[in-house]
Amino acid sequence: MTEPTFTPLRSVLYMPSSNERALEKAKSIACDALILDLEDAVAPDAKEAARESACAAAASGEYGRRTVTIRANGIGTRWHDADLAAIAQAGPDAVVVPKVNSAAEVHQLVDALEKAGAPDHTKLWAMIETPVAVLDALSIARASERLTAFVIGTNDLVKELYAEHVPGRAPILPSLHTALLAARAAGIAVLDGVYNDVKDTDGFLAECRQGREMGFDGKTLIHPGQVDGANTAFAPSEQAVDDARGLIQAWEDGAGSGVVTYKGRMVENLHVDSARRTLAIHEAIRALG
Template sequence: MAELRPRRSVLYMPGANERALEKAKTLDADALILDLEDSVAPDAKADGRKRVCEAAASGEYGRRELTIRVNGLDTEWHADDIRAAAEAGPDAIVVPKVNSAAEVHAIERSLEAAGAPDKTAIWAMVETPIAMLHAYDIAAASERLSVLVMGTNDLAKELHAEHVPGRAPLLGGLSLALLAARATGKVILDGVYNDVKDLDGFAEECLQGRQFGFDGKTLIHPGQLEPCNRIFAPSDAEIAHSEKIIEAFEAATREGRGVVTVDGRMIENLHVDNARRVLAVAAAIRDRA
């Protein structure tokens, strides 16, 4: 199994806000998205770009995965963002509204032309109906693309859908993107929860996202970090049960037994694979601490 990197909590930070960038160094987020898009006004784009790239190159964010969200391909700032971000060399470039494999190829060419280091991955935001329908092609377009990021606010807007508990209007799109990520071996992050004061509703959506199979969730406020990290991490009971499954399976293998049961339930290879993944995720979280 490939090494797992925890991405339970992925927090957007406004790129033009120096205090926010400084505070991010102390927050218990698995990853940060230093934002040059929605949170930065047009007349502050150049200053925000400089500030974010300096932060990304500083080496002052510990083990947090550090990414930069550039402005979209169809904007006047995109090319300058890509060039500056490539020089800063973050862990990834987050690109909004990626709608096709051709756009992934264009992003990849731009990064390579700008001299981005090999470690700088592409995170593609999928947030439109056409992106949902092209999700597999987007995810499979490049080895450099490692993560799909759901943009649920924009998706709801373009669907003319309402934000309701349970997100029924969005489940078709979420499922298509999840299928694409799993079919191509990519990580996928759930979209944001807008009401930062509603922690109960937020926790319910985190649980839904985990049950669906998302690897983590994007966040807009530090107050969302604790429940997100807790819900997207294996519980003590899950870890203990996984250890029990692996121990029973290995004992049966040594003894030449073809049937394995744990707590009265038959264990197959898929259960063992799931148990090993739970333990790998738990180990990755411990290593990050």
């Protein structure tokens, strides 16, 4: 059985598709992925022009190794159907859909993409940003093989819960953990929400560390200045890579001997699996160049 290829998603940057300069600048930003936005970042009277620009950008092949996605307007909006049809024809790496609240909505989205001729490589990323979505996260995550990632919409989630944005994010930690559990159970990627204060570098880096420690694959971003911090936070450190190699070597050297230890700690299969995942992430990031 061939191991799946790991795709780094440490830094996933929203870019307004109504801004041609932003779309051009995105070609030189060292993020792992782009979300070319047709929703929140685009005024109603600019939606159609933004759609054309985003689809042309995604189809251009000019974004190198970056994962290129397009965020459509949500189900029920007057732009949604036309967005999906155009995105399907453009064939980006994924379509990002806000406020996906049920498995039935996933089926609806997948059917629409397939009817519009979306290629197999165009996946679905579902935004989890409402209480009902969190509570139904596992069924959403398992609804279709075309769905390959959760994107957590923390701003909307805070709003829907009547909560507050506070350091450490205590009001939404149960929701974040629930979405993480569902994503891991279904074997899909899961991306942390945005950090709103682009001038608060310390706060941003602290939230990146928290997200990495919780288990997120990466973070969605609203400013190019946040990319380097996310790339560093969600990549294995040099020490982690060295330890992973040493642990695997100790395991292989001790095969058949019963108890294996590395740096004084007992090594079991689960530790080896984690170490191999660390190295897979490291190698995938190195391959980006």
